[in-house]
Amino acid sequence: MxxxxxxxxxxxxxxxxxxxxxxxxxxxxxxxxxSEPDIDEIVNKANLAAYYAGEDGRAEVTMTITDNQKRKRLRQFIILRKDKKDGGEQFFYVYFKKPSDVRKMVFMVHKHLDRDDDRWLYLPALDLVKRIAAADKRTSFVGSNYLYEDVSGRGINEDTHELVKTDDQYYVLKNVPKDPDSVEFSSYTVWIDKKTFLPMKTEYIDKNGQKYRIVEVLETQQIDGHPTVTISKATDLAGGNATTAVFQAIKYDINLKGEIFSERYLRRPPREIRR
Amino acid sequence: MNKTLFAGFICIWLISLHISEADAAGLIDNLYDNYGLEVAGFEELAGGVRLQSDGEEKQISIFDARIRLEATREIGEALLNFKGDLLADGVTETIELQLRELNLIASPLDNMDIKLGRAVFTWGTGDLLFINDTFAKDWQSFFIGRDEEYLKYPGNGIKISFFSDFANLDLIYSPLFEGSRFISGERLSYYNAGAEKIVGRNLQVTTNEPNRWFKDDELHGRLSKNIHGVELALYGYSGFWQEPEGYSGMRKKNYFPKLNVWGGSIRTAILGGIGNVEIGYYDSTENRNSDNPFIRPGEIRWLMGFERELARELTGSVQYYMESIRHYDNYRQTLSLEAPAREKNTGTVTLRLTKLLLDQNLNLSLFIYYSPDRNDGYARPKFSYKLTDNWLIDGGFNLFWGEDDFTFWGQFQKNTNVYAGLRYSF
Structure with a gap:
């Protein structure tokens, strides 16, 4: 404390x-x-550590998707984030670089806590700003093993949390969805680092009680004073495919202007995606 | 043309594919590292045929060999974009160089952007329905199964955008109107009112092209604002009908009459999906009273649409679109008795279903236009599959039907076709 x-x-x-x-x-x-923090504090701190480090941030992400026949596909994008308020509303701007067929596409999210997120997709070939229905956050992000919700964070009020174990390194929390019909899992268990409060491993249990999905952190670094995930991996145990995400050129508190997250910069990428 | 030239082009196309991926990637990295030039593109081969014979046109509906090159470079704070296609078209037997983009984007002021040069422009809320998007289209490409990006036809001009807390203003000025690539009979048959039947290559629409720079010009404007996720916009356009909607008896040619459009739109998240409403007043200034049978009368057009996710990786959308002719009585009175008359109000329903499968590598989609008033329609079922990050195959159908030969979709029924393509992106 x-x-x-x-x-x-x-x-x-x-x-x-x-x-x-x-x-x-x-x-x-x-x-x-x-002295041990209480469970709400752990959940809050983990949420802030994982999704709200700094006032804003930038990272270059390379996702490698490996299917059950070891075929690889690559996704490369730059992600900009700005927090309106810690633990509250956020803006995301994702600029795709690879593969070639999605190059220069932009995906933008205005994340809300009290209602569905607003999402837009810019298709440069058509100069089209498309609004996307945000209903299901538990669908794959760009065909990877990460879900939209992994990228922008799951609302902490959507689950009930139970501290099942504390050891030298981790707080181990079991989380049960309040609305089980809205998700594909029956519960998930997360290992939160006691020092950094970063969720280091998450295991998902399906409706039959089987473990079917793992998201784990493979490497962290201290960047601009924030403990930061630099390599993570999401594995689909049933399907046998996995995605590794490598985060590079990470920066925090770069004074991103709020207007970057508007239609203007969908049509004309801001210079922050280039450097 | 000469078939040799076409064959030669195909050879170059095939040979270029043999440059190994590693070489290509190395070259592209090299260009970026040494010249700051971001290069990308693709090579594509596509073929398709009519599913029935059309005495007016060839059986083959599409046979494209295409090479696309894109380059982007930063010049100070500005951005220079190039995008061009080299297309060998086996149906028209021509080789075409198409410049899709050559423009410079800059921000001379904090609250101002400009885009100068050739580019594709899009706005409005309709899905494959256009009211306030008065920019040029290429319907020919759309109907034969080319990628949807080719529906938008580029234009030359300058786009100036101003941004403020009150609203954003975009102005796009083109010094010379070019018009859409409409169905002229060149490769798709259509109903010719003069001939009173479906015609094709032997009776192509000839037009009087506008050619006076800064006189035959176009101005598009939009005032827009996003209020907590509710997107509002007002639009204005001063220019011409995008298709030759007029006939000049003196010149015995079709031409592009003058047109102004005024409209507005709303788009917002609603009921777990996205809803939109758009309206536009088409002021056909050369036929304001709708009493000239040789010029398309003015119209009120509106649409409403709703899209939402129906199940995991399955999205559905519906739209209702209406065209109402202004001063309809005048229109009916002056129309010659033999000519097929349009109804005062013509509604069209569209339906879109999109399903993603196999880790989003397989995309199955269906888009249908159906007009209950005219009893005609157009369906676009298609698939695309990403074999790898570089290779993509796609295919689909363009299905036209109609009770009558002279209705909007009915006139195209002999063009119903199937197509498939293979694309390598680099």
Missing amino acids: TINNCIGNTLMKSNRSILYTLLCLLFLSPVAMA
């Missing part, structure tokens, strides 16, 4: 004694720091 959090919690709970506050401030002991 950090000092700020300690003070924040203390102030909010104003009925606590002043003595406690003083103790907290003066004797911020290793014991106090090691």
Whole structure:
């Protein structure tokens, strides 16, 4: 627990004694720091660590999709993100570079918490700005083993969370969807790193109780002060195919203007995708 | 032309495929690293035939060998785009160089963009229905199974866009009107009102082309705003009918009468999908009272559409589109008795279904136009499959039907065709 959090919690709970506050401030002991956060805090921090690092960010992503016959397909894109508010609404701008048939296409998302996301696709060959129905977030993103929801994050209020285990390294959370009909899984278990709060592994259980999908982090780095996933992998255990995603040229807090996430820059890519 | 030239082109096409992928990728990387030039493109071979004989046209409906080259380069803060096709057309027996894009995009001011040169332009909310999108189309390519991108025909001009919190304004000026590539009889048969029957190669539409720079010009405008995901737009157009909707008795030729269009549109997320409404007033300025039988009368056009996901990887959409003739009584009175008259209101329903399979590598789609008022229609079932990141095969049908020979879709019924293609992208 950090000092700020300690003070924040203390102030909010104003009925606590002043003595406690003083103790907290003066004797911020290793014991106090090691005290376990509650489950909501873990979920919140993991959400922020995984999807809201910095005010904005940029990364070049290479996805390699390997099917069950070892055939490979490549997806290369640049992703820009801007947060309206930590844990709240976000904007995403995805500019495709490869393969050739999707080159220069742009996919843009205005992520909302209280309603369906707004999504647009720009098709440069037709100069067409197409609005896309956002209904199902659990469909494949560009034919990979990642889902739209993996890219923009699953709403933390859509599941009930249970802390099933804590060890030296991880908080292990079991998550059960509140609306089971809206998703293809019955539950998923996530291993959250105790230090960075990054979700390091997620295992999905299908409606028959079988584990069928794993998303795992293979490499992280500290970038601009943020623990960041640099290589991850999504595996479809049933289908036998997997996608590896490598994140490069990652930058945070690059002062992306809000207007980048508008029709203007769908038709004319901003310079931020080039450098 | 000469068949030798065409055969030669096919040979070059085939040989160029033998450049190994590694060589091509190396060359492309080299161009980018040394000259900042982003290069891409594809080579494509496509063939297709009519499913019934058409005495007016060849049996073969499409036979294309095509090489596409695209290049992009940054020049300071500006961006230079080139996109061109070299096409050997086995049906018309010609070799064509088509420049699709050669333009410079720049932002002279923080709140202003310009695009200068040749480009494809699109706006409006219809799906394969166009009201305020008054830009040139290539219906010929669309009806024979070329990629949908070829439905949009490029134009020369300048696009100036201003952005503000109040609204965004786009103006596109073309100094010389070019018009759409309409169905002229060259390779698709059509109903000729003068001949009172379906005709083709032997009775092609001849037109009087506008040729006065800065006089035969076009101006497109759009004022648009996105309010919390609700996209609103107003449109204006001053130019010509995109197809030769007029006939000049003196010159014994068809021509492109003047046209103004005013309209608006709304598009928003609604009921778990996307809904849109668009309306346009087609002011046929040379026939404002609809009393000149040789010029298409003015119309009110509107459409409404809805699209949503029906199941995983299955999307469906419907649209209803209406054309209403202005001053219909005048139109009917001045039309000669023998000529087939249009109804005052003609509605068209469209349906689209798109299904993605095999990790989104197989795309099955169906698009149907159907007019209950005219009892005619046009269906476009098709598939495309990505064999690898580079190779794609596709194919489909263009099915036209109609009770009468003279209706919008009915006149094309002998062009019903099947096609398939193979494309290598680099």
